[in-house]
Amino acid sequence: MSETTVTFAGYTIGYGKETYKELGPICSRYGKKAVVIGGERALAAAKPYITEAVKGTGIEITGFEWFGGVASYENAERLAKIDSVKNADMIFACGGGKAIDTSKCVARNLDKPFFTFPTIAATCASITAIAVMYYPNGVQKDVFVGKRPAIHAFINLNIIAQAPPIYLWAGIGDTLAKYTEVPFSSRGHEHEMAHKDALPLCMSRMTGEPLLQYGKEAYDLVKQGKTSFALEQTVLAITVTSGMVSYLIDAFKYNSSMGHAIFYGMTVLPQIEEKHLHGEVVSYGVLCMLMMDKQMDLLDKIYKFMKSIGLPTKLADMDVKIEEMGPAIESAATKYDIEFAPYKITKELMMQAVKDLEEYNKTH
Template identity: 30%
Template sequence: YVYRDFTESRSLYMSIIEKYDPRTVFGKTDASDVEPPRILIAPNRYVQGQGVLDNLGRYLRVVPSRNPAILISARGKNELGPRLVKSLGQEGIEPTFVIFNGECSALEIERIVTLLKSKVAIDSLVAVGGGKCVDAGKSVAHRLSIPSIICPSLASNDAPCSALSVLYTPEGVSEGAEFFPWSPAFVIIDTAIVAEAPVRYLVSGMGDAMATWYEADTCFRNPKARTTVGARPTLAARSIGELCAKTLFEYGVSSVQSVTNSVCDESLESVVEANTLLSGLGFESGGLAGAHAVAQSYTVIPHIQTNYLHGEMVAMGLLAQLALENRESECEKVATFFAQVGLPVNLSQVGLKGNVEDSLDEIVEAALNSSIIGNEPMELNHSVLLDACLSAHKIGLEIAKQQGQEAFAALH
């Protein structure tokens, strides 16, 4: 193939749109009654299957890239580095490795950018790892005006496919999101690697993915709701969200057994696709609502931020959203599924015991300050949201009593 150098045109483009806010591009810019457009956002390519990471060198032809940087943790480099070097070496590519230190913070992103700016002609950023690593990779690629290639080592959240990154303080408290004009050039998820990862990560991804359907449905039904780019949800995103939930209900429990046995089968492949692709497309073009507003607010509690994964917080947030929307039977259905796969369903399971209202007050205040809580169709105040969280907690306590806590205890 013939390699073409797009560095100059990319740099020109990025100089025009360096500070990117998609709402000024796709959202309403006047006071008219006309709705904003419907927008669908997706990565250029999505590749999933056993052993696909070994084809990374071939996939870089399509980007195109000849001088990639690979962002990866020290442990990840020890485990996957030789495979990456071999795959790229078959295409005559010698990568530059950069170690990710663990937090997707502005400080860490700028450290990596400064380091890579000293390298010659880096033309793509390959991020290999979990959600924070791939989000940091997208932020770094944006600052360097180069494409991102996302290689998740876990199916623990829907970050890989999106054109945004969630940023945190160096201590791990959520600070908001950063948006990008480009989606990833590639998302490459090797299910053989996912099958070897701890089960808890796959289960966490189910919590994040299950919320996709309910948040997209809420946004679709509320004419005032907006997606993350200021647009209206598409029919496609709503349908993808519905398929995501259906897939989880069908394959979620059996996929836990698949990973327990380190087996790649239809259950695992289906849930990995739901957690990664379906959830990624569904949330970005379908919209977020109460589930993520509450989930992101759990990070203000140090014990929860330190000991629980994003998808576990989203699971709790989703139950609160369903209670808020007075969908008690649906809340019970979802909580039952969560209990079966090992997700938390009540506040005691995330370490909040005794008088939980004191901790909830702080969480509720943070959630009310989130812009996405406005996608819920009702008027909200502190007492309304607090009551919803407490109602979800009571439902979760009853479900845990009915289903038992063996699945949760096995992961915690």
């Protein structure tokens, strides 16, 4: 047996400037100088809040730096050479998944502590230790697992409510995968799971249940730029709960399954690559998985919920024809996501699920 160390990210979720009340006491233990790295829109949205929040805390901001647009090792290396970054004691990572993941890479390379300021709720990047990295041309390269996640995440719901609603929508879609893929891929192994996997398996319930309860209300209000209790529950499910599950659980066995494999497979289709978001297509893949696995009650619940907020439940919703699915399924069958499953997920099973789901759409 080897030792296990778990270091969760702390978090504050709040409204407007109240979110940063603890920034001084929490961050000043790690130094006096911080650099803010983020996306363009994120920096514009968060700059006034961060500038105000550090007043009187003894923390100096050395600069606001754009992360470069792509979460690449090249951007991380470029940032590490900038004076405002080199001279900082800590990194404030600000934005969506790509900006935060690039900052994680900079923090790792320079061995500096980092804090996150998510400005959209499309992923759990602000809480998990994993970073998804891309080639400079935007094609996905690999995933690295950092030594620890952020020390603390400051989640300002007012900023998230002002962001384009499509990010929350896609975040809901991706989190439906955490809710269904984790229990599916771990089925039959529950009795032998160590605490580090068994705990997030239990927690995965709290990724999807709040979404089914509050997701539609949160999304409807965000379309009007409004915060709500429902938004708070939804954002916690997408970022905090999902992030903790993904940080704790064995990423190569239980963290992902057919929903993601179908998405990665479908990226061979140009219309998916160009026009549709990760979480959007993943949620469609989740329905295929539930159909294949004959989890009809859960399928029915999630299907109705997805329809209520306009997530895709059939191929036509993503401008895809059934004849185009051959190569997509061919590719899906090669993904590691389906290697660890309660039974062998074959191309035939996946294709049948796609067809059965098309039929299901006609009668529901």
